[in-house]
Amino acid sequence: MFLKKIIYKILIVPVLIILICIFTISFIWFFIFNKDIKKDLIFFKTLHNNEFSKINKLFKNLYKTIFNIFFIKYDGFIIDEYRLFDNNPVPMIIVDSHRVIKKINNKFIELFGYSKEELLGKKTSILTPTFKDFKMYNEIFKRTQEGIQKKEELVYKKKDGTLFWIRLEGKSFNQGDQKSYILWSFLDIDCDVRDKEKLEKIIMIDPLTQLHNRRYLNEIGSDIFNYHKKEKFPLSVLMIDIDYFKKLNDYYGHQKGDYTLKYISKLMIDIFGDNSIICRYGGDEFIIILRNKKIDIVINMAEKLRKVLKNNEDIMITMSIGIAEIKEKDNYIEDTILQADKALYIAKNKGRDQVVVNRSEYYLSNSPST
Numbered sequence: 423m424f425l426k427k428i429i430y431k432i433l434i435v436p437v438l439i440i441l442i443c444i445f446t447i448s449f450i451w452f453f454i455f456n457k458d459i460k461k462d463l464i465f466f467k468t469l470h471n472n473e474f475s476k477i478n479k480l481f482k483n484l485y486k487t488i489f490n491i492f493f494i495k496y497d498g499f500i501i502d503e504y505r506l507f508d509n510n511p512v513p514m515i516i517v518d519s520h521r522v523i524k525k526i527n528n529k530f531i532e533l534f535g536y537s538k539e540e541l542l543g544k545k546t547s548i549l550t551p552t553f554k555d556f557k558m559y560n561e562i563f564k565r566t567q568e569g570i571q572k573k574e575e576l577v578y579k580k581k582d583g584t585l586f587w588i589r590l591e592g593k594s595f596n597q598g599d600q601k602s603y604i605l606w607s608f609l610d611i612d613c614d615v616r617d618k619e620k621l622e623k624i625i626m627i628d629p630l631t632q633l634h635n636r637r638y639l640n641e642i643g644s645d646i647f648n649y650h651k652k653e654k655f656p657l658s659v660l661m662i663d664i665d666y667f668k669k670l671n672d673y674y675g676h677q678k679g680d681y682t683l684k685y686i687s688k689l690m691i692d693i694f695g696d697n698s699i700i701c702r703y704g705g706d707e708f709i710i711i712l713r714n715k716k717i718d719i720v721i722n723m724a725e726k727l728r729k730v731l732k733n734n735e736d737i738m739i740t741m742s743i744g745i746a747e748i749k750e751k752d753n754y755i756e757d758t759i760l761q762a763d764k765a766l767y768i769a770k771n772k773g774r775d776q777v778v779v780n781r782s783e784y785y786l787s788n789s790p791s792t
Contacts, residue, residue, distance in 0.1 A: 513608040518601060521546050521563060533610060535581035551579045566592040566604055575611065586612035628702040630680060631687035639701045639709065646699070646711060647755035650748060657748040658720045659758045660710040661766040662690075662727075665740045665774040667706035682737055693727050709759065717747050717779070724777045732775065740775035742766060747780075 507514065513530035517523055523541050531538060534549065541548065547556035555577070565571035573591045580586065589609040597603055626638040650657035664670075664686065671679040683706070690700050690710065699711040712720055724743045732740050744766025752758050761780045769778040 515606050517546060517604050517606065524603065530608065533608065549578050551577055551585055562590070563604070567594050567602065569594060586610065587615040631683055631702050633687050634699060634701040636701060636703055639699070642699070643711070643755040646713070647748070647758070650713065655714055656716055658712045658715060658717065659746050659762040660712065660724055661744040661759070661762040662708040662710065663742050663766055663770065664706040665742055667739070670739055682739060685737060686731065689730060690727060693723055720745060721777060721779060728775070728777060742769040742774045743777045744769055745777065745779045
């Protein structure tokens with residue numbers, strides 16, 4: 423295909439250039455060296471304006487043909503078809519108004535893993551994870567055609583099925599055949615997105631216990647509180663403190679302390695399950711937000727946690743737990759947390775190793791017991 427194009431250009435272009443030269447020389451000779459120039463000028467004046475426009479149009483089309491053989495014009499810039507496009511370091515394709523792939527550069531082939539033959543003439547649905555995504559991306563295609571679409575971060579699919587993130591940017595242009603095309607550039611940002619997700623996970627997770635941390639609670643606590651208060655579903659907060667944890671650390675060392683924290687974290691996950699948010703609140707304090715559980719069930723679960731820990735002879739430590747349920751007067755999640763913290767304070771002052779519930783003004787619930 424490439425060889426045919428080169429031969430085509432070698433044969434056709436010289437012929438066109440020769441024709442232009444002959445036409446131009448003849449035109450110059452006609453006006454400069456012709457003795458009957460006055461008569462000829464009078465003759466040309468008698469020509470209708472449309473004749474002059476036809477001659478002008480002929481020149482324009484002739485130059486345009488030569489231009490289109492060598493170049494494609496895009497957004498005011500001339501892009502050499504065989505150098506700047508094919509060897510551009512940014513993966514690029516050109517698609518027509520039906521989203522059919524017309525041109526592909528080398529970096530695009532390298533990024534997606536296809537050959538040119540596998541993509542040319544195919545719709546871009548071959549690059550999207552599902553046909554549903556292809557239809558959804560059509561809105562971006564339309565906005566790009568209208569010149570109002572900005573950069574977009576989307577998921578695409580490689581030939582081997584790997585899904586990855588792309589920053590997509592497109593510009594529409596018209597080729598010599600007056601058809602509408604879009605030049606798409608595909609910037610691989612998968613590593614950036616994955617790193618961002620990883621970073622977000624890191625800053626929301628306690629590295630020792632692998633529980634959520636206080637930052638995570640601050641992020642989602644208000645949304646959970648507002649939803650449960652609006653729907654009048656049960657929501658309980660448990661504040662947990664490990665009794666005399668500092669003494670355990672001082673006597674047995676930090677290795678024993680870390681083991682204890684990890685054991686208790688796993689124990690809380692096993693007992694409270696997926697319907698809870700368990701966070702390491704700081705040091706030896708934990709907080710659990712338990713959703714859609716009646717207060718009596720919450721108390722039983724807290725007692726189970728306390729007893730299992732107390733009966734573990736390897737750990738040899740106890741815990742105090744304060745519980746509060748969302749109340750009518752609570753305006754923020756912090757209000758409920760404060761009530762649970764007061765109950766925890768009472769539990770510690772009463773001798774520790776016990777569960778205390780702040781029982782004032784239980785919030786009426788329309789959710790069934792679970």
